[in-house]
Amino acid sequence: MLTTEWWRSAVIYQVYPRSFADADGDGLGDLAGITRRLDALSVLGVDAVWLSPFYTSPQNDAGYDVADYCDVDPRFGTLADFDTLMARAHELGLKVIVDLVPNHSSDQHRWFQAAIRAPEGSEERARYIFRDGKGPGGDEAPNNWESVFGGPAWSRITDENGKPGQWYLHLFDSSQPDLNWENPWVREQFKDILRFWLDRGVDGFRVDVAHGMVKAAGMPDYMPPANAGSMGGSAGLDDALASGALDASGMNEAASDRPELPTPPYWAQDGVHEINREWREVLDEYDGDRVLVAEAWVDPPRKLAQWVRPDEMHQAFNFAYLETPWNADAIRRVVDASLDAFSSVGAPSTWVLSNHDVIRHATRLVLNPELNPQGAGIGPNSPEHPDPELGLRRARAASALMLALPGSAYVYQGEELGLPEAIHLPDESRQDPTWFRTDGEKYGRDGCRVPIPWEAEAPAFGFNDTGLSWLPQPEIWSQFARDSQDGVPDSTLELYKRSLALRAEHDLGNGALEWLQGYGSETIAFRNSGVTVIANTGTESVQLPAGDGPGTRIVLQSAGVDGGTLPPDTTVWLV
Template identity: 70%
Template sequence: MADSDWWRSTVIYQVYPRSFADSDGDGMGDLAGIARRLPALHELGVDAVWLSPFYTSPQNDAGYDVADYCDVDPRFGTLADFDRLISATHELGLRLIVDLVPNHTSDLHAWFQEALAAPEGSPERARYLFRDGKGPDGSTPPNNWESVFGGPAWTRVTRPDGTPGQWYLHLFDTSQPDLDWDNPWVREQFHGILRFWLDRGVDGFRVDVAHGLIKEAGLPDYTASAAGGSMGGGAHDVEPVEAEPAAAAGPTATVPAAPDPVSPPYWAQPGVHEIYRDWRTILDEYEGDRVLVAEAWVDPPSKLANWVRPDEMNQAFNFAYLETPWQAAKIRNVVDASLEAFTGVGAPSTWVLSNHDVVRHASRFGLKGENPQGSGIGPKSPEKPNGVVGLRRARAATLLMLALPGSAYLYQGEELGLPEVIDLPDSARQDPTWERTHHERYGRDGCRVPIPWEAAAPAYGFNTTGESWLPQPADWAGYARDAQEGEAGSTLELYKAALALRAEHTLGLGSVEWLPGYPADVVAFRNGNVTVIANTGSSIVTLPAGTVALSSEPVAAELPGDTTVWLVATAG
């Protein structure tokens, strides 16, 4: 694969810094800890690392509330530590993508503090979405928008004389005021931020809430239930609709997008595309084919493809795939829709099953009912996952995903088969969703618990002191990396084998050819010289001729339920 095409088939591993590896024993992961554990990621077989936020932050939302975009939070280290990390990453032949959070800042960011100190109508206030309230005394919020984390999306400030003042918009926590991206000043500041990290050698940016920067003019009222409800985390309403008709990338590229009268006025507005076209020109100035990756909760894929047209972003997270249940027909449908949509604009499809915002798929696939994104699972949840079924399906789903053409994302710890941590004490929970929903939604802490490295070490090798910012389960020793290394059949060895075979057979650059003649609950396709058969049902399926290259569970001539196998043609 040419260097300029590296992102088309790459496998990217998400590192959540506070929970990956802790070098100083304070219970919080850090950049030096990440650098020390990088060889394990190289051995796993991934191509790139995506680093979740490490910027200066009060950590009200785990770093997605940024107080300084051009510095490292002391909890994670220093800029010198970052420079050492990126050097170590590149020395191992890996690439590094960093998170960028442009929709909102922390309320402690200097820009917002200056806005609070400035008079109403000032240029400083215009950096954010300050508005007068409704009613004779302005005591009613400017509109009825709800925060993704629960509660109103508006907070009122107090004037220097102690009287109530304007309101500011925060689609997330009160401590995360939304920037006004219609303001040229804001856009210019981010030009400098992009260049700051590109000059330090980053290979690209994962853009948080990429669909949210532009709000509909006039900020009209909107009731989320009209579109089926509101869900949070990376944060989205159900099926937000792209309002801009898609431009063709070529004579055969058409991505239709019909406007929806109940489309949320704060998601997927047409103006976001101008921003990313602008950013793309900056990245294109740098050598090494730097990339932009959209976290855009936009469905269906035909609309999401608008984010990855040739002059915009390179990739977009495929949340439609992540949210697809373990059902063959639905899997085939979303794969077809994804490949058609992304290929239509000359972009690779992406595939993902877990991240820091959703219940880990080793638990999610063990649920019978739905689990809305951002709700989490806790001690009082109406349903607890079946851990055995969940892990078996997760292994099968991962093997299916890694055989698909395009780029794949892995979330730290999934290669260990980690389940969602359910029994966290209420006092330990830190996700803003927990408090803002008055303990109705557990939120995302359960997938963010520090991961285990060594079965017999303090904090399972997360550090040497045993400290952990979220408590680790007492039964995690069997999931530790050193307990699985070299163990036939372990989830870690399954991932290693799958990534090695994926690279050997260049599956990421291949194509999908559906195979007929299988039961309805079987997904069967050929990618190059590899035949992939996934049995999402319970009936036994007879395997065709071929050599078993890899399987999620032991197989012989028959494929049991909740199992995926890769076959290669028998020579001769």
């Protein structure tokens, strides 16, 4: 049976609101700024926009510490501004997906404030995960769990009488207490939150830490591998490296082939799937193919596919693909594993190269993952610095390859401009909790969150009219500005426009992949819906198909092709 749901083949553009566009000039992006720039996304050719959090928040973790799930933080605007954004996006034919942050709230949320004022064992305390401490006087944390951002995952409150009280769990920052999803009251509140935004017309939700929420019974001690990734995936690249299960010789392995490590007691527990099913029932109450997208750091793809079974979520981010190095064999294996896993449950595979939590792929693809583990970030004192020209060349080739794959693809704001990671940020400007909780040992994620450039000669490169910017923009941003690339044939922006137009023209998102043989181990070659795609990840040029028949005419090239051969780090599409 032909399936036509828009999300099965969509290209979804991630907007990080504080860094996209700033209408009021205070240095922080806002909803009105996004609305003014939506036309550019329509011209780019994407199908939907995903908005990272814009809810009321103290902003200790860039809005992922939510103090009110049903209102807009004044720094970003108002609910009326959100409604205006929604209306304009739909007018342009763009779907809108918003973030949902259910694993934890802000410690400023009224629920948590009531919990710390209430006595032990109260209904209010039961909305979060409070426990008595161990040892004399309960002075030791309930278990040895560590925060994703560094340091212990437990903090102790002080009771109203001034004495030390119970401990609460926070898998992220201490200002982000974990909610208790064993509590039916919490579940009902989030159903109401879903309906609040669905009633306003949103087309779906990206679910933050969708592999979290439920913890193993008894919350046993667990010793994670050192240098675990920023989201603590159950068997991610950094876990494998740090545990010794994967050494430098394994850098060319697909993420889907890496050793599968034990699942931590705070991630990917079976009870999460019951929550997924409850939410799916809520979305099914609404017309219009509303979508749930899981941010689940779960390896390998066959395990991740459990999040997108027919009665659960619709999509899950394919972090195994994101973590795979620029190596043909590794990419082929992870593509095969992804297509097999997701199709086995009737879901589309997704493809992603960058987002607000990882080093931008124009930088990451020339870094050694062993030296630069996920979540550590990169800065002035990192063990290696990238070759920017090679990084951009590989990023363009990787993007052209990704956008030709069947399924749904995600584009992170600024990658269509070829933006690299901002490496040389002053220490005093950094804001990521990882930087502070590790005492500067890890740089964290600020480098991929710097406000993006729109106009080369404007204040703040067009981010606003005042020149203010919550993170400093590098001087090189001028060469990446949208207006300096618009209409320039070989620019990265035009490469994305051309890729997205051809993807839509040939309906590649709804296509089927057929591997082509005879191109060597360092070359990726496949056919999808009549388009032949060839990517060279090696160091030697590769011969392209000769003649004037089907599959010989180049319609897209990530870099110049001359003399019938494909240079290294280059992707072409042929028809």
